Structure formats: structure tokens, C-alpha cells
Amino acid sequence: MKLITIGSSFSLVASALAIDVRAGCRGTEVIARDIAVIGGGATGTYAAINLKDQGKSVVVVEQRGSLGGHTSTYHDPATGTPINYGVQLHHDDQIARDFYSRLNVTASQASFPDTRIPLYIDFTDGSPVLNYSIPPLSDDYIQALHKYPYLENGIELPDPVPEELLLTWPEYMERFNLTGDAFATYSMPAVPGDLTKYLALYVFNYLNSGMLEEEREGKIIMNADGDLAELYRNALAELGSDVLLNSVVLHGQRGSKPADGVKLCVLTPKGRKQIVAKQLVFAAPAELENLEPLSPDEREKNIMSEFKGGFYFTGIVTNFGLPTNYSYTNRGQNTESHIASVPGVAMFNPTNVEGTYYYWYNSLSDMTRGQVEADTRNTIKRLQRTVAGADVSAEPKFLEYKSHSPLHRTASADVIRKGIYRDVYSLQGYRNTWYTGSLLVVGSSQLWNLTSQLLPRIIAASEQ
Numbered sequence: 370m371k372l373i374t375i376g377s378s379f380s381l382v383a384s385a386l387a388i389d390v391r392a393g394c395r396g397t398e399v400i401a402r403d404i405a406v407i408g409g410g411a412t413g414t415y416a417a418i419n420l421k422d423q424g425k426s427v428v429v430v431e432q433r434g435s436l437g438g439h440t441s442t443y444h445d446p447a448t449g450t451p452i453n454y455g456v457q458l459h460h461d462d463q464i465a466r467d468f469y470s471r472l473n474v475t476a477s478q479a480s481f482p483d484t485r486i487p488l489y490i491d492f493t494d495g496s497p498v499l500n501y502s503i504p505p506l507s508d509d510y511i512q513a514l515h516k517y518p519y520l521e522n523g524i525e526l527p528d529p530v531p532e533e534l535l536l537t538w539p540e541y542m543e544r545f546n547l548t549g550d551a552f553a554t555y556s557m558p559a560v561p562g563d564l565t566k567y568l569a570l571y572v573f574n575y576l577n578s579g580m581l582e583e584e585r586e587g588k589i590i591m592n593a594d595g596d597l598a599e600l601y602r603n604a605l606a607e608l609g610s611d612v613l614l615n616s617v618v619l620h621g622q623r624g625s626k627p628a629d630g631v632k633l634c635v636l637t638p639k640g641r642k643q644i645v646a647k648q649l650v651f652a653a654p655a656e657l658e659n660l661e662p663l664s665p666d667e668r669e670k671n672i673m674s675e676f677k678g679g680f681y682f683t684g685i686v687t688n689f690g691l692p693t694n695y696s697y698t699n700r701g702q703n704t705e706s707h708i709a710s711v712p713g714v715a716m717f718n719p720t721n722v723e724g725t726y727y728y729w730y731n732s733l734s735d736m737t738r739g740q741v742e743a744d745t746r747n748t749i750k751r752l753q754r755t756v757a758g759a760d761v762s763a764e765p766k767f768l769e770y771k772s773h774s775p776l777h778r779t780a781s782a783d784v785i786r787k788g789i790y791r792d793v794y795s796l797q798g799y800r801n802t803w804y805t806g807s808l809l810v811v812g813s814s815q816l817w818n819l820t821s822q823l824l825p826r827i828i829a830a831s832e833q
């Protein structure tokens with residue numbers, strides 16, 4: 370298990386009671402709804418609000434204690450200042466603006482987060498990486514991107530899949546003379562794992578036109594008061610008892626025809642409940658592990674088992690002890706294109722609270738909070754010894770932590786060549802189940818767009 374603690378313990382309970390559970394949900398309270406949504410992150414919340422607005426009854430099953438998924442906002446207890454340490458911003462488009470206004474959040478044009486003066490340091494030894502800077506993406510990159518419009522709003526690949534998209538990114542850059550874009554592309558935020566192993570397909574899918582509009586034209590919005598989690602708090606208030614927090618599906622049945630609907634047995638803090646719904650929106654990370662309680666058949670298993678997410682953790686630390694006029698970004702002194710070594714802290718960014726930083730941590734395998742914070746602390750102590758003006762006696766204090774694993778689910782070149790993405794699209798609606806969530810695009814706004822395009826089909830199926 371590589372989910373957060375609460376999810377793991379619930380799942381352990383689920384497997385320990387697997388036999389008992391089937392009988393155990395009988396006779397419990399029945400929640401009858403048109404649509405059940407599993408996962409209350411960016412896409413699950415969007416689906417629930419919009420389905421409700423279109424006259425459908427919904428229920429959301431979310432394993433954590435709040436909606437929002439990768440969106441995490443901490444409030445400084447002394448000043449109330451919001452600190453977003455997960456999702457930072459949204460693409461400025463009508464879909465995002467409509468969602469903000471639906472949830473009474475005032476959208477304001479924003480710029481990329483304040484990173485002050487960037488210092489590039491090899492965090493493994495604290496030495497500065499000299500003469501390093503990140504040039505903007507070249508026009509050659511943009512021309513290459515325009516060759517693949519089908520990667521902009523999803524992964525709708527032609528058949529056969531262009532072989533060049535299945536090269537690793539270093540191979541692609543080499544082949545197409547884009548090595549000048551190495552620093553810019555390797556600076557994609559919040560990408561887990563070893564960047565040199567990423568396929569070109571995923572780089573273009575991520576660093577797409579929308580992302581370029583954000584970087585080049587500043588097409589970015591965020592909550593005017595800086596608190597991104599407000600969207601999800603307001604959504605929770607709006608959905609009320611239609612959201613089951615700290616809850617997981619123990620087991621479920623999904624019929625093969627729309628009329629057969631979906632039945633879920635859910636473990637909530639108030640005990641077990643049954644959900645009886647017409648259709649199911651699967652908005653948790655689409656990995657086999659999360660699908661398991663729904664008894665996936667061979668077809669679903671074969672597809673979902675090909676996707677693997679990466680490991681990524683974030684947190685907030687105060688008593689940082691380093692000059693607060695900088696951001697600190699990890700780069701390798703002697704690595705390929707100065708990529709930061711993994712596992713390790715990717716960066717420390719300043720916040721509006723003096724001396725308090727948020728950090729992102731990249732890993733190749735799962736880690737506990739204790740492991741992440743111990744390594745982050747050692748990294749800070751190392752930087753305190755090498756950065757001029759640091760206070761070496763400052764003892765870092767950790768305020769917040771979140772696991773974002775499994776992040777960015779990807780498949781291998783071989784299975785993509787064989788048509789895994791065609792298979793994923795073909796799964797939509799199969800066994801009354803609809804997949805949204807970040808399997809096909811990365812940014813929240815794009816995910817909302819993809820979700821909104823799926824809603825008419827989900828509604829139609831629920832009315833059959």
C-alpha cells in the first residue's frame with residue numbers, strides 16, 4: 370500500500386474482513402443516488418458539483434478528511450496567512466473561472482508563485498551549481514509540440530503510435546536537436562521519479578499549450594485571497610451530507626448493463642453504509658490497487674495494471690535557518706543536465722510567512738513521513754553549513770506533510786505501442802464506470818474540461 374496512512378489502515382481493515390464484509394453491509398443504511406463518485410479531488414469534486422447542478426443526485430466517497438486531493442492549504446496560526454503547498458495555481462480559462470464563481474471564490478489574475486531569487490544548489494553536498502539558469506522553451510520546442518495536437522487535451526494517439534513519441538525525452542531531444550531545451554523541460558514542476566526515463570509523449574502532454582500560456586502569457590488565476598483550498602471547503606459545504614469523508618469502498622458490484630447500476634459497501638466513520646447508484650465516476654487514481662474493491666474483471670485488470678504512479682511528498686517547514694530572500698532548488702553538480710538526484714528534496718520555496726518554507730520531495734519508492742522529514746531535515750542542516758548568512762543553530766520544525774503518491778500514472782513504451790490509451794478510452798462506461806482524474810492530462814483546468822465533456826455521457830447512461 371502506498372496511500373496515506375488513513376487509507377492504508379482502512380484497506381487493511383477491508384482485506385482482513387473481506388469475507389465478513391459482504392454480509393456485513395446488508396441491513397445497513399442505504400444511500401440511493403443517481404451517481405456515486407469515488408475520490409473527492411479536483412475532478413471528483415468538479416463532477417459532483419456539476420452533476421448536482423444538472424439535476425442528478427450524487428454521493429462522493431473520499432478517503433481523506435477533506436476534499437481537494439493534491440490541493441493543500443495550511444493557515445499560519447498567528448496570522449491566518451494561507452500557504453498552498455500542493456497545487457499552486459489554475460489555468461485562466463472559462464472552465465476554471467466558472468468553477469470558481471460557482472463556489473463563490475473570487476478569481477484573480479496571478480503570476481507564477483513568488484520564488485524570490487532562485488539559488489541552484491546540489492542538495493547532496495550543499496555546493497552551488499554555478500552559471501545555471503533556465504532559458505524559456507525554444508520556438509523549436511513549440512513547433513514540435515504543434516505536431517501532436519492530440520496530446521493537448523488527452524492522450525488520443527493515432528494508430529500506429531508515432532515511434533518518436535515513445536523515445537525517452539533525452540533520446541527525443543538528441544534526435545530533434547532540442548537539447549537546448551533540456552533545462553526548461555527538466556524544470557517541469559511536480560514530476561515524480563527519474564526525469565531521464567520520461568517518454569517524449571508525457572513531456573508534450575504535460576508541457577502543452579496551456580502550460581505555455583501560463584508561463585509566457587501569465588494566463589493564471591488563483592483565489593484572490595490566496596487560499597486555494599477554499600474552493601473545496603465551499604464545495605464540501607455545498608454538497609453537505611452527499612460527501613462521505615474518511616471513507617473507503619470495502620467492496621462493490623457493478624452491473625454490465627446501465628439498468629443494473631452499481632452497489633457499493635462503504636466504511637465510514639459512522640460505520641458501514643450501502644450506496645446504490647446508477648453510474649459510478651472513478652476519480653481516485655486509476656491504479657489496480659484502488660480498483661480492487663470493485664472486483665475488476667480481466668479486461669479492467671489488464672488495462673489498469675499497466676499504469677504506475679510515482680512517489681511525491683510535500684510539506685511545510687519553519688525555523689528554516691537560511692536567508693529568506695531566496696528560493697532553494699536542487700540541481701545535480703555532475704548529473705545529466707544537472708537534474709536533481711532522487712530521492713531528495715526538489716525545492717524549498719518561501720511563503721508569505723517569514724522563515725517558513727514549503728518543500729516538495731521526489732522519490733523512486735514509497736517513504737514514510739518520518740523518512741521524508743528526516744532526510745529533509747538533514748538537507749536543511751547541510752545547506753545551513755554551506756549557504757552564506759545561514760543560522761547553523763536553527764532547528765527546522767515541520768508543520769505539515771502530505772503524500773501525493775501515486776502521482777502521474779504512466780505506462781511503458783511497449784504497452785503504449787500496443788494501444789493502452791485506446792483501451793483506456795474504450796473503458797469509459799464499461800460496467801457503469803467512468804474514469805476521470807489525472808490519467809490523460811495533468812493540469813486541474815484541463816482535468817475539469819475533460820470531466821465536463823464526460824458528464825453528458827454519464828447523465829445519459831444514468832437515464833437509461
Ligand SMILES: Cc1cc2nc3c(=O)[nH]c(=O)nc-3n(C[C@H](O)[C@H](O)[C@H](O)COP(=O)(O)OP(=O)(O)OC[C@H]3O[C@@H](n4cnc5c(N)ncnc54)[C@H](O)[C@@H]3O)c2cc1C
Pocket residue numbers: 372407408409410411412413430431432433436437438439440454455456457458459460559616617618652653654659681683729773776805806807808811812813814816
Ligand atoms: C505537488 C503538486 C502540485 C501541483 N500543482 C498544480 C498546479 O499548480 N496547478 C495545476 O493545475 N495542477 C497541479 N498539480 C496537478 C494535480 O495533480 C491536478 O491538477 C489535479 O489536482 C488532479 O486531480 P485529480 O482529481 O485527478 O486527483 P486528486 O486531486 O489527487 O484526487 C484524487 C482523490 O481521490 C482520493 N482517493 C485516492 N484513493 C482513494 C480511494 N481508494 N477511495 C476514495 N478516495 C480515494 C484522494 O484522497 C484524492 O482526494 C499538482 C500536483 C502536485 C502533486
Ligand SMILES: *[C@@H]1O[C@H](CO)[C@@H](O)[C@H](O)[C@H]1NC(C)=O
Pocket residue numbers: 471472473603604606607
Ligand atoms: C454562495 O453564496 C451564496 C450567497 O451568499 C450562498 O447562498 C451559496 O450557498 C454560496 N455557495 C457556495 C458554494 O458557497
Ligand SMILES: *[C@@H]1O[C@H](CO)[C@@H](O)[C@H](O)[C@H]1NC(C)=O
Pocket residue numbers: 499500
Ligand atoms: C561561470 O561563468 C563565469 C563568467 O562567465 C566564468 O568565469 C566561470 O568560469 C563559469 N564557471 C563555471 C563553473 O562554468
Ligand SMILES: *[C@@H]1O[C@H](CO)[C@@H](O)[C@H](O)[C@H]1NC(C)=O
Pocket residue numbers: 544545546
Ligand atoms: C540537427 O542539427 C544537425 C547539426 O546542426 C543537423 O545536421 C541536423 O540535420 C539537425 N537535425 C534535425 C532533425 O533538425
Ligand SMILES: *[C@@H]1O[C@H](CO)[C@@H](O)[C@H](O)[C@H]1NC(C)=O
Pocket residue numbers: 486692693694695757758
Ligand atoms: C540575501 O540575504 C542574505 C542574508 O541576509 C544576504 O547576505 C544576501 O546579500 C541577500 N542577497 C540578496 C541578493 O539580497
Ligand SMILES: *[C@@H]1O[C@H](CO)[C@@H](O)[C@H](O)[C@H]1NC(C)=O
Pocket residue numbers: 462463464522815818819822
Ligand atoms: C477543452 O477540450 C477541448 C478538446 O477536448 C478543446 O477543444 C477546448 O479548447 C478545451 N477547452 C479549454 C478551455 O481548454
